[in-house]
Amino acid sequence: MYRMISFLLSAAVMFSSTGCVGHAAALPEPQLKAPAATVPLQENPAESSAPDSAPEAEEPEEPYVRVIDPAKPMLALTFDDGPHETYTGQILDILEANHAVATFFEIGCNVAKYPAAVVREAELGCEIGSHSNVHKNLSKLKANALLEDLAAADAAFTAAGVPAPNLVRPPYGEVNKTVRTTTGRSLITWNIDTGDWRTKDAQKIISYVQGLENLNGAVVLMHSIYESSVQAAAALVPWLQEQGYQLVTVTELMAYYHGELPQPNTLYGYTYFCKSRTDTPLTLPVSPAEEEAVPEA
Numbered sequence: 322m323y324r325m326i327s328f329l330l331s332a333a334v335m336f337s338s339t340g341c342v343g344h345a346a347a348l349p350e351p352q353l354k355a356p357a358a359t360v361p362l363q364e365n366p367a368e369s370s371a372p373d374s375a376p377e378a379e380e381p382e383e384p385y386v387r388v389i390d391p392a393k394p395m396l397a398l399t400f401d402d403g404p405h406e407t408y409t410g411q412i413l414d415i416l417e418a419n420h421a422v423a424t425f426f427e428i429g430c431n432v433a434k435y436p437a438a439v440v441r442e443a444e445l446g447c448e449i450g451s452h453s454n455v456h457k458n459l460s461k462l463k464a465n466a467l468l469e470d471l472a473a474a475d476a477a478f479t480a481a482g483v484p485a486p487n488l489v490r491p492p493y494g495e496v497n498k499t500v501r502t503t504t505g506r507s508l509i510t511w512n513i514d515t516g517d518w519r520t521k522d523a524q525k526i527i528s529y530v531q532g533l534e535n536l537n538g539a540v541v542l543m544h545s546i547y548e549s550s551v552q553a554a555a556a557l558v559p560w561l562q563e564q565g566y567q568l569v570t571v572t573e574l575m576a577y578y579h580g581e582l583p584q585p586n587t588l589y590g591y592t593y594f595c596k597s598r599t600d601t602p603l604t605l606p607v608s609p610a611e612e613e614a615v616p617e618a
């Protein structure tokens with residue numbers, strides 16, 4: 322919560338007409354900021370009495386507030402099967418460096434092994450969904466076993482310190498009537514499969530995505546357990562932004578692009594995510610976690 326800062330609320334109000342989702346970088350320490358006017362390095366460096374500049378690491382970061390414009394293109398990157406010991410953190414580094422977010426559909430037993438990963442996902446404004454507890458094909462389970470599996474995954478998320486997810490991505494995208502009607506969750510698949518799980522080849526993943534004509538509104542399937550997927554993400558995140566896409570979470574995409582929130586016992590898959598943009602987007606409020614982080618006046 323250290324990155325949530327006091328200007329968040331006023332910034333949220335300021336941007337509310339276009340829909341503000343505040344995720345801010347660390348608050349700069351004003352006393353560390355050298356007044357620009359006293360550093361005439363360009364004019365006459367020889368006469369400058371300024372000491373060698375302080376190490377780069379001490380420069381305060383510019384505050385950053387993420388704003389979603391519902392009129393502009395957007396898509397949701399999703400990463401399944403983690404958290405991974407190494408690769409989840411590397412993907413989060415890429416997202417953070419580019420002021421982007423994604424949705425992580427995590428496996429309960431992996432969350433139990435690497436709980437800090439989901440905490441960082443939440444801190445960066447990423448969305449966390451459940452990908453079951455041990456990656457069983459949920460459509461082959463009876464209702465009781467299905468609910469037990471999801472409850473075990475929930476326990477791992479809450480033990481890690483994040484809420485039990487409302488979103489579930491069924492392993493293999495396999496859904497039957499029992500899965501659709503008994504979990505009380507929103508079932509989220511995808512409409513773009515990068516094939517990263519099949520090729521495990523960064524260049525093929527990059528070329529495939531860059532060759533697609535229109536990614537507006539897309540929910541893109543990737544995985545956080547392959548080095549090639551991390552390498553692809555490192556290229557694709559900035560490339561997608563250069564193409565004008567806002568990288569948003571699945572719930573943000575549904576609100577801003579489709580004008581609704583994910584409903585329980587409902588499947589959102591290929592057909593849904595191929596639909597065109599709504600004329601009546603929803604604007605999401607600042608999340609309770611972010612509001613909590615705003616210090617009392």
Ligand code: NI
Binds near residue numbers: 452
């Ligand atoms: Ni999976």
